[in-house]
Amino acid sequence: MAKLELKNLNKTYTPKVIPVKDVSLSVEDGEFLTLLGPSGCGKSTILRLIAGLEEPTRGQVLIGERNVTGVRPGDRNIAMVFQSYALYPHLTVYDNIASGLKLKKTPSEEIKQRVAEAANVLGLEELMNRKPGQMSGGQRQRVALARALVRRPDVFLLDEPLSNLDALLRERVRAEIKQLFAAQKVPVVYVTHDQTEAMTLSSKVAVLNKGDVQQLDAPELIYNNPANVFVAGFVGSPQMNLLTLSCQGNHASLGNFKIPLPKMPTVPHNIVLGIRPENVHLAKPEDTNIIKGRIFLVENLGMHYLISVRVDSSEKEEIIVRALVPIQQKWSGEEINLVLPNESIHWFNVQTGDAMVKPSVASQLV
CATH class of the missing domain: 2.40.50.140 (Nucleic acid-binding proteins)
Structure with a gap:
């Protein structure tokens, strides 16, 4: 179990381009935080800073009270689900799910056990020998989620994972995600511009605009008591x-x-x-x-x-x-x-x- 903390996190490209402005927040074990805002508000940049895919101009990222600001992405023990799914097209479902464990040289028997558990949770048992091109968008999304689950990370990061799905499929997968991560008991950070996803999935929401956190609160408080005109x-x-x-x-x-x-x-x-x-x-x-x-x-x-x-x-x-x-x-x-x-x-x-x-x-x- 590991708490995620961001302390005065800032990312500056030029004096006029500052996508993240001194953001401070925390996500406890079992909390589901959604970063919500319009395009260009800094939410995906924050996710990349947590993942280590970008270095902050200043500020700190802490996971379980460990300062990981200068730590390589592969050594942070996080799992990330991308908007594009990022599956290997030439590999089967089984090999896609197991790919991260194989890179870490996890024993083969443990890999089989973890993959089987994730496949059972996400209903992928009958698809294990298929390749991504033989599956629907919803099935590929579940494979990407399974690949993240088997890592057993300290923090889950999800970058607009439902944006490529049609409306009906998005509703179904959204319900699956809510149930899935409620059982994980680790911090989850979810990025979206879709307020319905934010309201239905989250235990708390951070509304961002131009790199600033406008309000950080429970979804019902964000809706009923907006802090300013932008949030309203x-x-x-x-x-x-x-x-x-x-x-x-x-x-x-x-x-x-x-x-x-x-x-x-x-x-x-x-x-x-x-x-x-x-x-x-x-x-x-x-x-x-x-x-x-x-x-x-x-x-x-x-x-x-x-x-x-x-x-x-x-x-x-x-x-x-x-x-x-x-x-x-x-x-x-x-x-x-x-x-x-x-x-x-x-x-x-x-x-x-x-x-x-x-x-x-x-x-x-x-």
């Missing part, structure tokens, strides 16, 4: 409504409507209101503080419609609110009354983007 807008599908509003007194103005502000030391001139579409409700007769608007776009999501509403406003700039409504109701160009529950609203600083006040009641739809 990146995590969640459909995306959170983020509206820049002017403030007067103790209210923010949404078009011609007033939304009460929470208590804060000083009221800013402008503020960013955030609310997830699933928390925007259709108004009932008894509701107050109703927001009126007109629907201009309807998107069928299967279980719900996603509607985009232009809010009544005396200003030239259009204010658009997106809401999820039941599939039984059909909307097209109609006027609509909406309610934005105060307990579901997030407030962010316009200048810094940081959260100013957290919602008093977290969403239950995670």
